[in-house]
Amino acid sequence: MTVELAVKSVVLSNGETMAYRESGSGNEVIILIHGNMTSSRHWDVVMNELTDYKVYAVDLRGFGFSTYNNEINSLQDFADDVKLFTDEMGLSSFTLVGWSTGGGVAMQFAATYPEVVKSIVLIESVGISGYPIFKKDENGAPLIGEFLKTKDEIAADPIQVAPVLQALQHKDTNFYRTLWNMVIYTQKQPAPEQYEAYLADMLTQRNLVDVNYSLVTFNISHQHNGVVEGSGAVSNIKAPVLIIQGDRDYVVPMTMAEGIHEAIPHSKFVVLENCGHSPLVDCLDELVAHIRNFIA
Numbered sequence: 001m002t003v004e005l006a007v008k009s010v011v012l013s014n015g016e017t018m019a020y021r022e023s024g025s026g027n028e029v030i031i032l033i034h035g036n037m038t039s040s041r042h043w044d045v046v047m048n049e050l051t052d053y054k055v056y057a058v059d060l061r062g063f064g065f066s067t068y069n070n071e072i073n074s075l076q077d078f079a080d081d082v083k084l085f086t087d088e089m090g091l092s093s094f095t096l097v098g099w100s101t102g103g104g105v106a107m108q109f110a111a112t113y114p115e116v117v118k119s120i121v122l123i124e125s126v127g128i129s130g131y132p133i134f135k136k137d138e139n140g141a142p143l144i145g146e147f148l149k150t151k152d153e154i155a156a157d158p159i160q161v162a163p164v165l166q167a168l169q170h171k172d173t174n175f176y177r178t179l180w181n182m183v184i185y186t187q188k189q190p191a192p193e194q195y196e197a198y199l200a201d202m203l204t205q206r207n208l209v210d211v212n213y214s215l216v217t218f219n220i221s222h223q224h225n226g227v228v229e230g231s232g233a234v235s236n237i238k239a240p241v242l243i244i245q246g247d248r249d250y251v252v253p254m255t256m257a258e259g260i261h262e263a264i265p266h267s268k269f270v271v272l273e274n275c276g277h278s279p280l281v282d283c284l285d286e287l288v289a290h291i292r293n294f295i296a
Helices: 040-049 073-086 101-112 151-155 162-170 171-181 192-202 208-216 254-264 285-295
Strands: 006-012 019-025 029-033 053-056 096-097 117-123 134-136 142-147 241-246 267-272
Touching: 006 073, 019 040, 019 073, 019 285, 029 040, 029 073, 029 101, 029 192, 040 053, 040 171, 040 285, 053 073, 053 162, 096 101, 096 192, 101 208, 117 192, 117 285, 142 208, 151 208, 162 171, 241 254, 241 285, 267 285
Parallel strands: 029 053, 029 096, 096 117, 117 241, 241 267
Antiparallel strands: 006 019, 019 053, 134 142
């Protein structure tokens, strides 16, 4: 049985309030960074298994119970918030675990603040060149190579963004359930009561367009990604990196994981069989075992 953890919060020096959940009592510290459409609430099953580590799961700005006083324009904004959080909590050495968008935040953090990152675990992570949103033809099919580049263009996207904005506006959990069953919970689903809690949590998001824009413009590679020039910051990532990718992920293609592995020579790459975009649900035991073995 998964125990629901109390939500705590801390006021950051930039005026935002960051909510978080805390568990465990070990000497090793882990910071969990969630992905798009989620919050720290979705890490409960992982935290339940890592009680011998000191674990913090944060709500990024505009998600869950964290504030959204100032809009974000990059994954760097999220990474800077996490750094302010770790400073406030007095944490000087830790492992970053990032899921999906959270993987991009973890990489950006490690590239900017390498001195405090002990190791990194990337779970179904966005790639080093971001996550593109393509323009669509009259039938809604993506026009490969033609990218959406502005927030207005992204907000108007008829397939990937506009329907989600409408679901948020109308608090339509049925839309989210259908979407997640189709592309994320493809192998297994959470227990019914837990799933309802996750769905309610998804509706707390206030930054959908800004996050998608940040993913489109995220590029720590050494090449142009079709939207922005690469910063080359991937070369600043010095900590050991574990890349975990499900072979049935319909959200993040395997090529993104392979690209991270190629760009970070000191990384380890693990493919989870019969696992989709949420190993937290699809293959929890295997996921936790890989995390434990890597940071031991």
